Every structure is written in structure tokens, then in C-alpha cells.
Amino acid sequence: MKMTKFITPEIIFGNGSIDQAGDSCLRLGAKKVLIVSDPGVIEAGWADKVITTCEEAGLSFSTFFEVTTNPSDLEVQKGSQRYVENECDAVIGIGGGSVLDVAKSIAIIATNGGEIAEYEGVNQIAHPLPPLVMISTTAGSGSEVSQFSVIVDSERKKKMTIVSKSLVPDISITDPLTLMTKSSYLTASTGLDVLSHAIESYVSVAATPLTDVQAKNAMKLVSSNLRPSVASKTNEEAKLHMAMASLQAGIAFSNAILGAVHAISHAIGGRFQLAHGVINSVLLPYVMDFNLIACPKRYKEIAKAMGKDVTGLSDEEAGREAIDMVRRLSKDIEAPQTLSALGITEDDLPLIAEDAIEDACMITNPRDISTKDIIAICKQAL
């Protein structure tokens, strides 16, 4: 085992924990907070909750509520201006991955200046960020614990992956009650995104025992709780377990990084207005199929974590069971099954493959991969 680093934020988890938002900023020395969110989260009332806790903590605040599904450098620019003009000194993000990624990127510009594209890649951030409190409302992205921010370059139509320890929030808040306002469609796709985080980080070449235990527990939790969570908006227990799964998968992938599912998904998300979780959920079983021969033992562990009795099965047989379990789960919760259902055609694949092969997440994929392989995987998924 090579030398490894492992970082997590301070984590606050549990029903009602959103009430800690204002106090958390106060603890970090903030006086005026920029609250970042999006229209869906505002409509559900969660941004208002955060505002109330800031007022109760005696904090001033400004807001930037215009985040979209695949947020671009232009949104980051606009949000950073808001931060500077209003003389803010801390950032709260309340929402899904898009919101949190924008909130983090605003924080980069706030203390480092320039344009967000300058920070693409690994460890490009020189100056410490202002205090960051990230509140996840989706049980999906993992951005609330990760050292990642993914932002679309609006000119190049490409998702830029920014990786830095500085992007790990100071405080991460996960309130499972926020999951009760999500549509079943969003619950399904973000839930499969959690599974893709867990599986990709578990088979990553940078996996360690510290990330493995988190990833395996996340798989177990998704396997038992995603169906009931999709089935009922008010199933509190299922939401609680899915929120924990998201957190654990986030800790795993933030430290072990991801693989081809995310690399291809970033390439697609840069060019098509599609939710990240939906693209991942389509790609996951196809990429698993491709990667199986790289680490069959690990695939057997995935099957076990998902609840399969693998007694008497070879590693490869158990691995194929794992892939079947992912497919069945995806079908049961009526997630989209093909890329063509998302509007992608064979003609799009060469450009997608070209972008995907360059993505930072591809480095940790367990099987060597070429643009030809990526096109082949996507063709199967069409």
C-alpha cells in the first residue's frame, strides 16, 4: 500500500441538523455570509430555514439563488461578484451538487481572484478559502464532504473538474428531512449516483481501507433503502439511511477518487443539459461490465455488500451478479436505462469519448481505457 492521505470535514448529521447552519458559520468566525442555492430548494423552503438560522445567530447575509442544473463559469462569476460587492466573509451552500459546487467555486474566486478555469485540475488553489458550510439536500452529490467542484466551461462546453483539499468544507451538514421534498425521479437518479460513487471509489486504484469501509457500507445502505425511498416521499427511515449512504460514499470518493462512469458522465454533462445523477445511473452497469476483469475479487465484495449470498460462486460469477443487481435496482426504481432515452445519438460519441479520456476521474479507473473503449461502452448503453 502506497502512502495515502485522507481528509473529511467536520460532519453534522441528523434530522433537524439544518438548524445548525447559522451557528456553524458563527463558530468559524463569519460576520456576513453569502447563501448560495437554487429555485427548487427555495421553493421547498430549505433556503428560508437557513436564512432564519443566520438571523438567529446574528449574522448578516446576501443571497445568490440562481444556480442551474449543470452550472457554468458564468454563474460562478456572477456569484463571486455578489460575494465581493456585499463584502461577505463566508459561504453557505444549501442544495444538491450543482449548488454546492458553485458555492465552493465562488469561495475560490473570493480569496484567489481570477476566473474559475484557472483552477481546473489538481491543487491549483494557492490561498485558503473563506469558511465554507455546505448543506446537502439530495443524498447524491457528495460535494458536501468532497474536495471536488465540477463546473461547466461555457465556451469549451466541457466540465472542468477542480480538485483541492481547500474545497473540503469546514463544516458539512446533512439533514435527512430535506430529502422528503424531492421527486421520486430525482430520488432515483441521485440514489444511483450514490451507488456509482460507492462502487467507483471501491474499485478505484486509489482505494484504501479507510475509504473501503465507507464505500461498502454505502452500497449496503443503497441496496436496502433506495427502493423504499423512491416508493415513498415520507419514509423517514429510508431517507435517513440514504442520507448516510450519500455521506459515506462521498467520504469514500473524495479520498479514493472515481472512475470511467464519472469521466464519461462529465463529458456528457458538459454538452447536454442532463442531471449528473441520471447520466451516471445509465452508465454504471455498462462501465462495471467493462471493468469487471480488472478486479473480480472486489466485484465479489460489491455483491456481498449489496446483500448477495456468494457462497460457491467464483469471483467473476459473483461480480456478474453484482452488475445484475445494479441493473435490477435501476429498473425497479424506473430510472432511464439508455443514453438514447436521454437524447444522445451515436454521432455524439466521438466527441464525448475525446473529452472523457482527458477527465481527472479517468486516472483512477481500474482498467486501462481508450477512446475506442469509451465509444464501445457508450454504444452498448445507447
Next chain:
Amino acid sequence: MKMTKFITPEIIFGNGSIDQAGDSCLRLGAKKVLIVSDPGVIEAGWADKVITTCEEAGLSFSTFFEVTTNPSDLEVQKGSQRYVENECDAVIGIGGGSVLDVAKSIAIIATNGGEIAEYEGVNQIAHPLPPLVMISTTAGSGSEVSQFSVIVDSERKKKMTIVSKSLVPDISITDPLTLMTKSSYLTASTGLDVLSHAIESYVSVAATPLTDVQAKNAMKLVSSNLRPSVASKTNEEAKLHMAMASLQAGIAFSNAILGAVHAISHAIGGRFQLAHGVINSVLLPYVMDFNLIACPKRYKEIAKAMGKDVTGLSDEEAGREAIDMVRRLSKDIEAPQTLSALGITEDDLPLIAEDAIEDACMITNPRDISTKDIIAICKQAL
């Protein structure tokens, strides 16, 4: 599940990671570091290694190398003077739990002033500590990741437990190669200490899924690697796994706290010059026996984590198997089996029980406990 908080330092793990000591301090903005250690660690050459990395990083340093087995407030006082007189601005601890606990307590006094006894209990530290880099050389204490410091009050002859988020180091370094210079006796007792951390945090009333996964993996690793690690100083693989077990158990107990083993062990350690790990290793099976009826399902999981096939066993039967496995492990590695072997007599028990019942670790023990119960447990262990 109640609202929970989870904190870990930045973790650097792996063979050779001790070389990161100087750079880690530099990253945290240090200019002059106080290096804290003890004679055994110096003799093994590890403190010199750290000094070299500080020199290479261009840092000035002072040293405080006089830490003893159950360090007292007097040592903390002396170390703090060294810190202030030499105008240090960061602390490195390199050693076992005693060294790291003293290093952290010096840091408390450095920025908060006064005497260490003023900080006993939970959350008594008002001002942020200087940068802390803690390097573990024992695969035992967990202090390198925990929010604890345990210091003997030399007047009251009592261990004071100091608990605060501020005590979580900024950077925690675990280099498994440092375990190769430990005696088999120390390897045995610190290894059983790891097991006691894992088991106590797993059955703690404050356990969460985030701590459970770490605790269970630590049990699994100890169960397969402690025997070979005691058997051979140069078994690199066993040392690596024991170092990881220590780290994971440390993350678990820092966030889920401990139980009666540690409460009683602190009481004994305050009055007798005995290594913490040795006392824990004697107490563990007896306390497990007492606690079994509080959470038999969890005990079954302990047996499973330790590698037992529990098919067909009731929770209680499997739990008793877990206790037997702990006893067998302790006997196989020739750890002391009784308190009388450590020089404790029946007459000592009332005072020990009186101190133990007040210890902060007792709050999270899964079974209600009285001084009478503590005396009964210790009598069995005599």
C-alpha cells in the same frame, strides 16, 4: 438516530510517511516547532528522523523529550514553559499515547494559559490551539486522531480526561515502519488496546454508522494481524494492518467515545504506574461479560467482525463466542491475564471504583453501572 457530529484530522498513512513531518508543519504556517517525545522513541531513532525533516523544511525547533508512561500535569507544565521560552508556534508529537497526550496538552496551555487541570472535562478550551502534527509510533492509543488527552493530576492521583474538538490534530501521521522497533510485550498490550477501542466504541451509546464501519474493520484487522505482529518484529504486512487498525479504531472512539474498560483503566492508571494498554487488555473480556446483556446483537456483530461463523447461534451465544475470542487472543500473545499480576489487590478496588464511576468514558457505556458493579468486575479480574 440523534443528531451526531464526526471529526477527523487530515490523515497521512503509510510506510515512510514520517518524512512528511516537517513539510506538514510548514503547510500549517509554522516557523518554530516544539518537538515532544520520550526516551524510548528517541533511542529507536524516530525523533531524530523528525528533526531531520524539520531541518530540511527550513524550520527552527526546540525539544521536550521527558515524557513518562502515565504523564502528569507537571510534565505538561514543564513542556509548556519550554514552548513559551523558545517562542514556538507549533507542536509535533512523535510517540505513543503518552507523548501525544502531553504534546496536545502543551498546545492547550500555549494559547489558553493557566494549568491543565482547568481544562478537564468536555469543551473547556476557549482559544484555538497552535498547529498540531501528531505522529503515532505505537498502533495503540489513537491519540493521533482523537479529541482526547488524558493527563494525571499529580496531587489527586487521578487521570483527567480532556475532551475537545480543538484537540483533534491538524495533521495525523501514521508510519507503520515505526512499529518494527517495539518490543513484543508493548506490541501485545497496545494491540489489545486497539481492540478495546474498537469494541468499546462499537457498543457505545454514541455509536453511529460512521464510527461503526471503522470500528468493525479495526476488529477484523486486529483479529487477523495481532498474533503475527507480536510474533515477529519484522512482519511488515502485520505492522501495516495493525497501524491501520489503530487508526480506524481511533477515528471510531474519538467520535463515539468509549466505556467501562477505559473508565476503570483511567482510574487504575492514575494510582499505579502501569501502561494504559496493559490495564485495558486485562479488563476487556470482563467488561464485555458485564455489558453483553445490554446489546447482544452488537456482540454478535463483533464475533462476525473477528471472523467467527455465527450461523445458527443466538445473539447471546455469538456474543459469548466474541468474548472467548478476545480471551484466546490475549492468551496467545501472552498478555497479562489478571489485575493481581499487575500488583493490584482487593483493598485497592473501592478507591478505583470511586474514580472510575466519575470518568467521562463511563457515560457512553451501554449498560448502567454502579461502584458495586465495578468492584465485582475487578474482583473477577483479580
